[in-house]
Amino acid sequence: MNLPHFKRVPEHIGIIPDGNRRWAEGKGMTRDRGYEFGIAPGMQLYHLCLALGVKELTFYGFTQDNTKRPEPQKDAFKKACIDAVRSLAGHDASLRVIGDAASSSFPPELLPYTKRIKFGRGLIKINFLVNYGWQWDLRHGMSKTDNRSGKRAIQMAIASSDVSRIDLIIRWGGRRRLSGFLPVQSIYSDFYIVEDYWPDFKAEHFFEALKWYESQDVTLGG
Amino acid sequence: MNLPHFKRVPEHIGIIPDGNRRWAEGKGMTRDRGYEFGIAPGMQLYHLCLALGVKELTFYGFTQDNTKRPEPQKDAFKKACIDAVRSLAGHDASLRVIGDAASSSFPPELLPYTKRIKFGRGLIKINFLVNYGWQWDLRHGMSKTDNRSGKRAIQMAIASSDVSRIDLIIRWGGRRRLSGFLPVQSIYSDFYIVEDYWPDFKAEHFFEALKWYESQDVTLGG
Numbered sequence: 001m002n003l004p005h006f007k008r009v010p011e012h013i014g015i016i017p018d019g020n021r022r023w024a025e026g027k028g029m030t031r032d033r034g035y036e037f038g039i040a041p042g043m044q045l046y047h048l049c050l051a052l053g054v055k056e057l058t059f060y061g062f063t064q065d066n067t068k069r070p071e072p073q074k075d076a077f078k079k080a081c082i083d084a085v086r087s088l089a090g091h092d093a094s095l096r097v098i099g100d101a102a103s104s105s106f107p108p109e110l111l112p113y114t115k116r117i118k119f120g121r122g123l124i125k126i127n128f129l130v131n132y133g134w135q136w137d138l139r140h141g142m143s144k145t146d147n148r149s150g151k152r153a154i155q156m157a158i159a160s161s162d163v164s165r166i167d168l169i170i171r172w173g174g175r176r177r178l179s180g181f182l183p184v185q186s187i188y189s190d191f192y193i194v195e196d197y198w199p200d201f202k203a204e205h206f207f208e209a210l211k212w213y214e215s216q217d218v219t220l221g222g
Numbered sequence: 223m224n225l226p227h228f229k230r231v232p233e234h235i236g237i238i239p240d241g242n243r244r245w246a247e248g249k250g251m252t253r254d255r256g257y258e259f260g261i262a263p264g265m266q267l268y269h270l271c272l273a274l275g276v277k278e279l280t281f282y283g284f285t286q287d288n289t290k291r292p293e294p295q296k297d298a299f300k301k302a303c304i305d306a307v308r309s310l311a312g313h314d315a316s317l318r319v320i321g322d323a324a325s326s327s328f329p330p331e332l333l334p335y336t337k338r339i340k341f342g343r344g345l346i347k348i349n350f351l352v353n354y355g356w357q358w359d360l361r362h363g364m365s366k367t368d369n370r371s372g373k374r375a376i377q378m379a380i381a382s383s384d385v386s387r388i389d390l391i392i393r394w395g396g397r398r399r400l401s402g403f404l405p406v407q408s409i410y411s412d413f414y415i416v417e418d419y420w421p422d423f424k425a426e427h428f429f430e431a432l433k434w435y436e437s438q439d440v441t442l443g444g
Contacts, residue, residue, distance in 0.1 A: 221287025
């Protein structure tokens with residue numbers, strides 16, 4: 001594939017791969033079937049980011065709020081997360097799974113990845129949010145105290161402190177909301193919406209988002 | 223004015239009134255002049271919300287990050303915040319100004335409003351973020367401890383705990399980012415962008431946002 005040229009590529013991209021259930025319904029499948037079709041798009045995006053020099057990539061797996069869904073859907077999205085990690089394992093990446101691993105909703109197969117693990121040459125930093133909750137993330141920060149100074153630094157202490165500020169968030173599936181995606185790191189993120197569902201991922205969606213991002217000023221409030 | 227009918231009106235709307243500086247530039251004025259033209263639109267929006275039965279309205283005044291801007295701009299946006307509160311004071315509203323009042327960037331004229339104050343019949347709850355900072359907001363939470371249980375409840379303890387979950391955020395001026403706007407309350411907010419600058423506010427912008435909001439499902443992750 002010929003890669004377009006971009007003047008300015010975001011260092012850190014957040015991905016909200018939404019619309020799997022609506023996609024499955026549209027194909028006449030049960031809603032839980034959508035998730036398994038979300039793995040290949042993720043791998044495609046990984047390869048594109050690597051080729052373009054993106055340094056860090058964060059995928060929204062599932063949240064603690066999502067675990068309120070019916071059992072077949074829960075099983076399906078957990079399995080998809082496990083399969084996604086297995087697909088990535090053969091490639092150059094530095095992976096960390098971030099989420100509440102103390103809960104029964106966390107897939108035990110992913111426990112080894114709650115510490116950052118280098119696959120191959122570890123060329124790109126990948127964060128994968130699994131059983132993630134914004135409250136869990138922020139509360140973690142609230143229970144950590146720097147005893148030497150008596151002060152607490154939220155950027156250092158939240159559960160996702162290993163994840164850097166996100167430049168661009170791309171959400172598939174048309175919804176225009178963050179749904180609890182890393183509230184601290186998304187403070188100044190530019191937010192791009194793709195109307196198509198995630199299993200209908202095309203490289204062009206991603207290129208359009210990057211093209212749009214080029215035209216955004218980054219002021220951080222200044 | 224004939225108000226359109228909406229099937230579902232958001233209970234709490236957040237307003238990011240951006241584009242004042244770009245608007246002033248486009249009119250051949252200096253950039254700091256834009257803010258004074260932002261007060262009348264705010265009052266117009268207040269009257270529309272009251273007529274439609276919106277229960278709570280939060281306006282982004284300025285942030286601690288914004289105070290890095292040149293002095294004439296700082297003076298102008300502080301003055302606009304003071305004038306906005308004076309304009310509102312004659313009307314039915316329950317107002318609270320939320321922000322770091324301990325800092326020299328906080329306008330002393332607004333100190334009386336850091337506690338909620340009822341104007342007239344107090345028909346609508348209005349939150350006005352002035353010298354607001356997301357770090358200031360969350361850190362406040364981190365320093366509060368419930369000594370009885372030893373646990374900390376972030377929703378209760380953050381500085382903006384008096385502000386409820388936001389259903390719909392409308393940002394004028396084309397930027398697609400939150401810029402630190404109430405990270406906890408905006409977790410599940412639907413996010414609508416108006417391309418026009420805030421001083422070019424039209425009631426139609428607001429009606430289009432409400433029309434769009436009607437078609438959004440509200441799942442809160444479930």
